[in-house]
Amino acid sequence: MTSGSKGAAELAADQAAFWNGPGAQGWLDAYARIERSLVEIGPRVLALADAQPGETVIDVGCGTGGTTAALAKSIGPAGHVLGVDISRPLIEVAEAQGLANATFAVGDAAVHPFEAASRDLVFSRFGVMFFGDPVAAFANLRRALKPSGRLAFVCWRTPSENPWGLVPVKAAAPFLPPLPRPGPEDPGQYSFGDRARVERILKAAGFGALVIEPLDLPIWIGKDVAEVVENSGRFGALARAFAEAGPEAAAKAKAAIGEALAPHATPDGVKLPGACWLVSARPG
Numbered sequence: 001m002t003s004g005s006k007g008a009a010e011l012a013a014d015q016a017a018f019w020n021g022p023g024a025q026g027w028l029d030a031y032a033r034i035e036r037s038l039v040e041i042g043p044r045v046l047a048l049a050d051a052q053p054g055e056t057v058i059d060v061g062c063g064t065g066g067t068t069a070a071l072a073k074s075i076g077p078a079g080h081v082l083g084v085d086i087s088r089p090l091i092e093v094a095e096a097q098g099l100a101n102a103t104f105a106v107g108d109a110a111v112h113p114f115e116a117a118s119r120d121l122v123f124s125r126f127g128v129m130f131f132g133d134p135v136a137a138f139a140n141l142r143r144a145l146k147p148s149g150r151l152a153f154v155c156w157r158t159p160s161e162n163p164w165g166l167v168p169v170k171a172a173a174p175f176l177p178p179l180p181r182p183g184p185e186d187p188g189q190y191s192f193g194d195r196a197r198v199e200r201i202l203k204a205a206g207f208g209a210l211v212i213e214p215l216d217l218p219i220w221i222g223k224d225v226a227e228v229v230e231n232s233g234r235f236g237a238l239a240r241a242f243a244e245a246g247p248e249a250a251a252k253a254k255a256a257i258g259e260a261l262a263p264h265a266t267p268d269g270v271k272l273p274g275a276c277w278l279v280s281a282r283p284g
Contacts, residue, residue: 006183006186008110008132008133008136009132009133010132011132011133011186011187012108012110012131012132012133013132014132015086015130015131015132015187016086016108019085019086019087019090019130020086020087020088020089022239023087024087024088024089024090025089026234026235026236026239027063027064027087027090027235028064028089028090028093029234029235030231030234030235030236031064033221033222033231035066036220037164037219037220037221038125038126039220040217040218041125041154041215041217041274041276042066042067042070042125044154044215044278045123045125045152045153045154045278046067046070046071046074048152048154048278048280049071049121049123049150049152050152051071051074051075051079051121051123052074052075052079052120053074053075053076053078053079054075054076054078054079055075055079055120055121056075056079056080056081056082056118056119056120056121057071057075057079057080057081057082057119057120057121057122057123058081058082058083058084058114058119058121058122058123058141058144059071059081059082059083059084059123059124059127060084060109060122060123060124060127060128060141060153061084061085061086061109061124061125061126061127061128061130062083062084062085062090062091062094062104062127063085063087063090063094063127064090064093064094065083065093065094065095065097065099065102065104067123067125068081068083068094068097068099068102068104069097069099069102071102071123072099072100072101072102075101076101077100077101079101080101080102080103081099081101081102081103082102082103082104082105082114082119083102083103083104083105084104084105084106084107084109084112085104085106085107085127086106086107086108086130087106088106091104091105091106108132108137109128109131109137109138109140109141110131110132110133110136110137110140111136111140112140114140114141114143114144115144116143116144117143117144117145117146117147118144118146119144119145119146119149120145120146120148120149120150121145121149121150121151121152122141122142122144122145122149122150122151122152122153123151123152123153124152124153124154125153125154126154126155126156127153128153128155128192129155129156129187129188129189129190129191129192130187130188130191131187132187134187134201134205135201135204135205136205137205138151138201138202138205138206138207139204139205139206141205142205142206142207142283142284145283147283149282149283150280150281150282151202151207151279151280151281151282152278152279152280153279154215154276154277154278154279155192155193155198155276155277155279156189156190156192156193156274156275156276156277157190157193157214157275157276157277158190158193158194158275159190159193161193161273161275162190162219162273162274162275163272163273163274164218164219164221164271164272164273164274165189165236165237167260167261167264167272168228168232168237168238168257168260168261169237169238170260171253171256171257171259171260171261172232172238172241172253172254172256172257174256175245175249175250175252175253175256176238176241176242176244176245176249176250176253177241177244177245178241179237179238179240179241180240184197189237192277195212195277198212198277198279199212202279202281203284206283206284207281207282207283207284208281208282208283208284209280209281209282209284210279210280210281211279211280211281212277212278212279213277213278213279214275214276214277214278215275215276215277215278216273216274216275216276217273217274218271218272218273218274219271219272219273219274220268220269220270220271221269221270221271221272222269222270223269223270224265224269224270225258225261225262225265225270226258227270228257228261228270229254229257229258229261230254232254232257233250233254238253241253
Protein backbone atom coordinates (compact mmCIF):
# COMPACT_ATOMS: atom_id res chain seq x y z
CA MET A 1 0.00 0.00 0.00
CA THR A 2 1.32 3.47 -0.87
CA SER A 3 0.05 7.00 -0.41
CA GLY A 4 1.58 8.14 -3.67
CA SER A 5 -1.75 9.34 -5.06
CA LYS A 6 -2.19 11.96 -2.33
CA GLY A 7 -1.60 15.63 -3.04
CA ALA A 8 0.65 17.93 -1.02
CA ALA A 9 -2.22 19.38 1.01
CA GLU A 10 -3.49 15.93 2.00
CA LEU A 11 0.01 14.74 2.88
CA ALA A 12 0.51 17.84 5.04
CA ALA A 13 -2.83 17.23 6.75
CA ASP A 14 -1.83 13.62 7.47
CA GLN A 15 1.41 14.79 9.06
CA ALA A 16 -0.40 17.40 11.17
CA ALA A 17 -2.90 14.80 12.40
CA PHE A 18 -0.15 12.33 13.29
CA TRP A 19 2.12 14.81 15.07
CA ASN A 20 -0.76 16.33 17.02
CA GLY A 21 -1.95 12.86 18.06
CA PRO A 22 -0.17 9.52 18.34
CA GLY A 23 3.11 10.83 16.95
CA ALA A 24 3.43 13.49 19.64
CA GLN A 25 2.51 11.12 22.44
CA GLY A 26 4.90 8.46 21.19
CA TRP A 27 7.69 11.01 20.87
CA LEU A 28 7.14 12.33 24.39
CA ASP A 29 7.02 8.80 25.83
CA ALA A 30 10.27 7.92 24.03
CA TYR A 31 11.95 11.31 24.51
CA ALA A 32 14.85 10.20 26.71
CA ARG A 33 15.71 7.29 24.38
CA ILE A 34 15.47 9.47 21.28
CA GLU A 35 17.75 12.14 22.71
CA ARG A 36 20.26 9.49 23.80
CA SER A 37 20.26 8.00 20.31
CA LEU A 38 21.07 11.38 18.74
CA VAL A 39 23.71 12.45 21.25
CA GLU A 40 26.55 12.21 18.72
CA ILE A 41 24.61 13.65 15.78
CA GLY A 42 23.34 16.82 17.44
CA PRO A 43 26.79 18.40 17.94
CA ARG A 44 27.73 17.63 14.32
CA VAL A 45 24.83 19.54 12.82
CA LEU A 46 25.15 22.36 15.36
CA ALA A 47 28.81 22.69 14.35
CA LEU A 48 27.75 22.79 10.70
CA ALA A 49 25.26 25.57 11.50
CA ASP A 50 27.89 27.52 13.46
CA ALA A 51 25.37 29.88 15.09
CA GLN A 52 27.10 33.07 16.23
CA PRO A 53 26.35 35.59 18.99
CA GLY A 54 23.62 38.01 17.99
CA GLU A 55 22.28 35.95 15.07
CA THR A 56 18.61 35.29 14.36
CA VAL A 57 17.65 31.66 13.72
CA ILE A 58 14.68 29.48 12.74
CA ASP A 59 14.72 25.96 14.22
CA VAL A 60 12.51 23.89 11.89
CA GLY A 61 10.75 20.89 13.40
CA CYS A 62 12.04 21.98 16.80
CA GLY A 63 9.95 19.43 18.71
CA THR A 64 10.36 19.85 22.45
CA GLY A 65 13.01 22.52 21.97
CA GLY A 66 16.26 20.78 22.83
CA THR A 67 18.01 22.04 19.71
CA THR A 68 16.36 25.45 20.16
CA ALA A 69 17.95 25.71 23.61
CA ALA A 70 21.37 24.79 22.19
CA LEU A 71 21.04 27.41 19.45
CA ALA A 72 19.80 30.00 21.97
CA LYS A 73 22.93 29.41 24.05
CA SER A 74 25.19 29.89 21.01
CA ILE A 75 23.60 33.15 19.87
CA GLY A 76 23.38 34.68 23.35
CA PRO A 77 21.02 37.35 24.67
CA ALA A 78 21.47 39.59 21.63
CA GLY A 79 20.19 36.88 19.29
CA HIS A 80 16.83 35.18 18.85
CA VAL A 81 15.60 31.71 17.87
CA LEU A 82 12.13 30.98 16.52
CA GLY A 83 11.26 27.32 17.04
CA VAL A 84 8.58 26.06 14.65
CA ASP A 85 6.86 22.69 14.72
CA ILE A 86 3.59 21.31 13.42
CA SER A 87 2.88 19.60 16.76
CA ARG A 88 1.16 21.67 19.45
CA PRO A 89 1.86 19.13 22.23
CA LEU A 90 5.59 19.26 21.48
CA ILE A 91 5.60 23.06 21.25
CA GLU A 92 3.90 23.29 24.64
CA VAL A 93 6.76 21.30 26.17
CA ALA A 94 9.29 23.52 24.37
CA GLU A 95 7.65 26.69 25.68
CA ALA A 96 7.83 25.39 29.24
CA GLN A 97 11.64 25.81 29.10
CA GLY A 98 11.15 29.56 29.43
CA LEU A 99 14.04 30.46 27.13
CA ALA A 100 14.62 34.21 27.28
CA ASN A 101 15.87 34.59 23.72
CA ALA A 102 13.55 32.13 21.96
CA THR A 103 9.91 31.98 20.98
CA PHE A 104 7.90 29.06 19.62
CA ALA A 105 5.13 28.72 17.07
CA VAL A 106 2.86 25.91 15.91
CA GLY A 107 3.03 26.01 12.15
CA ASP A 108 3.68 24.37 8.79
CA ALA A 109 6.94 25.63 7.32
CA ALA A 110 5.35 25.76 3.86
CA VAL A 111 2.83 28.43 4.82
CA HIS A 112 4.01 29.97 8.10
CA PRO A 113 4.19 33.79 7.81
CA PHE A 114 7.90 34.25 8.48
CA GLU A 115 9.16 37.82 8.27
CA ALA A 116 10.92 38.20 4.94
CA ALA A 117 14.73 38.54 4.83
CA SER A 118 14.90 38.56 8.63
CA ARG A 119 16.98 35.52 9.63
CA ASP A 120 20.64 34.59 9.50
CA LEU A 121 20.17 30.83 9.79
CA VAL A 122 17.56 28.16 9.09
CA PHE A 123 18.43 25.03 11.06
CA SER A 124 16.90 21.59 11.46
CA ARG A 125 17.81 18.33 13.16
CA PHE A 126 15.68 15.69 11.43
CA GLY A 127 12.73 18.06 10.98
CA VAL A 128 12.61 18.57 7.22
CA MET A 129 11.72 15.07 5.97
CA PHE A 130 8.04 15.38 6.88
CA PHE A 131 7.03 18.33 4.68
CA GLY A 132 3.91 17.66 2.60
CA ASP A 133 5.30 20.01 -0.06
CA PRO A 134 9.06 20.24 0.50
CA VAL A 135 9.73 22.69 -2.34
CA ALA A 136 7.12 25.11 -1.00
CA ALA A 137 8.45 24.70 2.55
CA PHE A 138 12.06 25.37 1.62
CA ALA A 139 11.05 28.27 -0.64
CA ASN A 140 9.17 29.84 2.27
CA LEU A 141 12.18 29.32 4.54
CA ARG A 142 14.49 30.81 1.92
CA ARG A 143 12.35 33.95 1.81
CA ALA A 144 12.81 34.26 5.57
CA LEU A 145 16.61 34.31 5.20
CA LYS A 146 18.68 37.42 4.71
CA PRO A 147 20.58 37.44 1.39
CA SER A 148 23.67 36.57 3.45
CA GLY A 149 21.85 33.83 5.38
CA ARG A 150 22.38 30.10 5.32
CA LEU A 151 20.61 26.76 5.69
CA ALA A 152 21.96 23.83 7.71
CA PHE A 153 20.22 20.54 8.47
CA VAL A 154 20.72 16.84 9.02
CA CYS A 155 18.49 14.10 7.60
CA TRP A 156 18.59 10.31 7.39
CA ARG A 157 19.84 8.58 4.28
CA THR A 158 18.11 5.46 2.88
CA PRO A 159 16.65 2.64 5.01
CA SER A 160 19.21 0.16 3.70
CA GLU A 161 22.00 2.42 4.99
CA ASN A 162 20.40 2.61 8.44
CA PRO A 163 20.42 -0.86 10.03
CA TRP A 164 19.48 0.68 13.39
CA GLY A 165 16.01 1.13 11.95
CA LEU A 166 15.91 -1.62 9.32
CA VAL A 167 17.12 -4.65 11.29
CA PRO A 168 14.18 -4.74 13.76
CA VAL A 169 11.68 -4.11 10.97
CA LYS A 170 13.03 -6.91 8.77
CA ALA A 171 13.19 -9.33 11.69
CA ALA A 172 9.58 -8.67 12.70
CA ALA A 173 8.12 -8.48 9.19
CA PRO A 174 7.28 -12.20 8.71
CA PHE A 175 5.00 -12.14 11.77
CA LEU A 176 3.25 -8.76 11.52
CA PRO A 177 0.79 -7.08 9.13
CA PRO A 178 2.62 -5.41 6.23
CA LEU A 179 3.81 -1.86 6.82
CA PRO A 180 2.51 0.93 4.56
CA ARG A 181 4.99 1.74 1.82
CA PRO A 182 5.38 5.48 1.21
CA GLY A 183 5.54 6.74 -2.34
CA PRO A 184 8.86 8.16 -3.60
CA GLU A 185 7.72 11.75 -2.97
CA ASP A 186 5.85 11.13 0.28
CA PRO A 187 7.02 12.59 3.60
CA GLY A 188 8.67 10.22 6.05
CA GLN A 189 11.76 9.43 8.06
CA TYR A 190 13.86 8.43 5.04
CA SER A 191 12.26 10.65 2.41
CA PHE A 192 15.48 12.66 1.99
CA GLY A 193 17.66 9.58 1.61
CA ASP A 194 18.20 10.12 -2.13
CA ARG A 195 20.88 12.78 -2.53
CA ALA A 196 19.61 13.70 -5.98
CA ARG A 197 16.13 14.36 -4.57
CA VAL A 198 17.55 16.62 -1.87
CA GLU A 199 19.48 18.58 -4.50
CA ARG A 200 16.42 18.85 -6.73
CA ILE A 201 14.20 20.12 -3.91
CA LEU A 202 16.66 22.73 -2.66
CA LYS A 203 17.47 24.03 -6.14
CA ALA A 204 13.77 24.26 -6.99
CA ALA A 205 13.25 26.22 -3.78
CA GLY A 206 15.89 28.77 -4.76
CA PHE A 207 18.93 27.59 -2.85
CA GLY A 208 22.46 27.39 -4.20
CA ALA A 209 25.97 26.66 -2.93
CA LEU A 210 24.76 23.21 -1.88
CA VAL A 211 27.07 21.03 0.16
CA ILE A 212 25.80 17.53 0.99
CA GLU A 213 28.15 15.35 2.99
CA PRO A 214 27.64 11.85 4.42
CA LEU A 215 27.77 11.26 8.16
CA ASP A 216 28.12 7.65 9.27
CA LEU A 217 28.16 6.65 12.93
CA PRO A 218 26.71 4.04 15.31
CA ILE A 219 23.21 4.72 16.63
CA TRP A 220 22.34 3.75 20.21
CA ILE A 221 18.82 2.27 20.32
CA GLY A 222 18.52 1.01 23.90
CA LYS A 223 20.41 0.03 27.03
CA ASP A 224 20.00 -3.69 26.24
CA VAL A 225 18.18 -6.02 23.86
CA ALA A 226 15.26 -6.57 26.25
CA GLU A 227 14.59 -2.83 26.44
CA VAL A 228 14.68 -2.40 22.66
CA VAL A 229 12.33 -5.34 22.17
CA GLU A 230 9.92 -4.06 24.79
CA ASN A 231 9.81 -0.60 23.20
CA SER A 232 9.63 -1.75 19.59
CA GLY A 233 5.85 -1.74 19.54
CA ARG A 234 5.39 1.55 21.33
CA PHE A 235 6.77 4.12 18.92
CA GLY A 236 8.36 4.10 15.49
CA ALA A 237 7.95 2.13 12.32
CA LEU A 238 6.56 -1.02 13.96
CA ALA A 239 4.07 0.55 16.37
CA ARG A 240 1.08 0.33 14.04
CA ALA A 241 1.89 -3.23 12.93
CA PHE A 242 2.19 -4.40 16.54
CA ALA A 243 -1.11 -2.71 17.39
CA GLU A 244 -2.83 -4.69 14.63
CA ALA A 245 -1.15 -8.03 15.39
CA GLY A 246 -2.51 -10.74 17.67
CA PRO A 247 -0.65 -11.70 20.87
CA GLU A 248 0.95 -14.81 19.38
CA ALA A 249 2.21 -12.99 16.30
CA ALA A 250 3.48 -10.09 18.41
CA ALA A 251 5.38 -12.49 20.67
CA LYS A 252 7.03 -14.18 17.68
CA ALA A 253 7.95 -10.80 16.19
CA LYS A 254 9.54 -9.65 19.44
CA ALA A 255 11.49 -12.88 19.73
CA ALA A 256 12.79 -12.41 16.20
CA ILE A 257 13.81 -8.81 16.94
CA GLY A 258 15.68 -9.94 20.02
CA GLU A 259 17.53 -12.59 18.08
CA ALA A 260 18.47 -10.14 15.32
CA LEU A 261 19.73 -7.52 17.77
CA ALA A 262 21.72 -9.83 20.05
CA PRO A 263 24.96 -9.50 18.03
CA HIS A 264 24.76 -5.71 18.38
CA ALA A 265 24.62 -5.56 22.18
CA THR A 266 27.58 -3.77 23.80
CA PRO A 267 28.39 -2.80 27.40
CA ASP A 268 27.20 0.70 26.44
CA GLY A 269 23.90 -0.47 24.94
CA VAL A 270 22.59 -1.79 21.64
CA LYS A 271 24.23 -0.01 18.70
CA LEU A 272 23.82 -0.40 14.94
CA PRO A 273 25.14 1.60 11.99
CA GLY A 274 23.41 4.84 11.03
CA ALA A 275 23.77 7.08 7.99
CA CYS A 276 22.82 10.74 7.54
CA TRP A 277 23.31 13.65 5.20
CA LEU A 278 24.73 16.89 6.58
CA VAL A 279 23.35 19.57 4.26
CA SER A 280 24.20 23.24 3.92
CA ALA A 281 23.10 25.81 1.36
CA ARG A 282 22.60 29.53 0.79
CA PRO A 283 19.89 31.56 -0.91
CA GLY A 284 20.49 31.41 -4.65
